Amino acid sequence: MLPDRARLEARDINCWRGERHILRDVSFAVAAGEFLKITGPNGVGKTTLLRVVCGLLPAENGVVEWRGKRVSSSNDEYHTDMAYLGHLNSLKADLTARENLRFLAGLRQSLGDSDIDAALDRVGILSRGDLAARSLSAGQKRRLALARLLLSGAQLWILDEPVTNLDVAGVALVEDLVREHVVRGGLALAAAHQRLLDEEPFLRRLELN
């Protein structure tokens, strides 16, 4: 079980990109065992909001707090607790699927071969483990990025369009992974256009416009 009482709170986030004021007084709170789905049309600032929550981007105004402490780009304690799946998969094309996990997920957790195989199996690409990432299909690359998320050992998942490029079974896989994570006491945030866990009791919604 993951430790409880974890809470992520954002208050009055404002963010400008150049001249455009894209996030206006955005506030939300997510507690352990909840999933926040962020929706809104293209260009409304979903990715920007997620990057602010990660601490990758400073907000001009407002605060993000994790367990009551302020989030920033150099807050290693917070980053140990969170994992970010951006719209880039963060894969090295010349490395095999296994090596990609060993060299990137291995920065966070000491991983054995069995851990890596289990994660690859969970996302359904175990048989592709020794192929170079460049020869994986777009959907398989996304699955590999999901395997990295599984190996992160993080309590807070921040997902930017997690089901991009995935087939019907892949979407179901993301739903299962998030459901398991949340039921175990994790937190998840996702920007998504598609239906994603829409019927679940733990779903919270944030509409940006």
Place this chain on the structure above:
Amino acid sequence: MQRASTMTAAGLVFRRDLTLAWRRWDEVAQPLIFYVVVTTLFPLATTPDLSQLRVISGGVVWVAALLASLLALESLFRSDVEDGTMEQWVLSGQPLGWLLLAKVASHWVLTGLPLVVMAPVVGTALGLPFDAWGTLVASLLLGTATLSVLGGIGAALTVGVRRGSVLLSLLVLPLAMPLLIFGSRAVGMAMDGDSPAGPLQLLAAIFFLTLSLGPLAMSAAIRISVES
């Protein structure tokens, strides 16, 4: 599963870059080829007379090593920033400075160290006396290592700039001037039979200064680059 230690993480970054270089060895060999070609051009353009070449041999090897190191620097962090790996490093919960230092270390092993190893061969071809080999190698060891860290800071600052190689040279070359001056001076003194300890100690001092401040500067610059 257990939390990975900082040393484990830095070791993984180092090993990853060696693995990648092994699969892309043609790109890695470029600075070395450049270095050998430039130094062989000097006797062709000036004089094949070894007694005259000897006078400039130390300086030529040093200038060629400096330019060859710069050649490989521009792409140091670029692919990691573009494919999103750098974001994950920033968010890994590990001290970013250590990860970047590990990356610079692997870069030095792949580009700086071969230059140092080849230096006696290249120097001999230019008539460098055997007595000065040790000094040439020692000065280049310190010089290329310092340059890798300095270049790492420059590459981190210019990673967001398209075609940043000119900008990178403008940033790094002035800082590299002391290395060139002390390095070639050390070789010159050894050739004249004097003790090169003075300039070598200055090179060592610059190396440790750069090594201690470099990781801080690199991680600050990378954080700014990843923000955009």
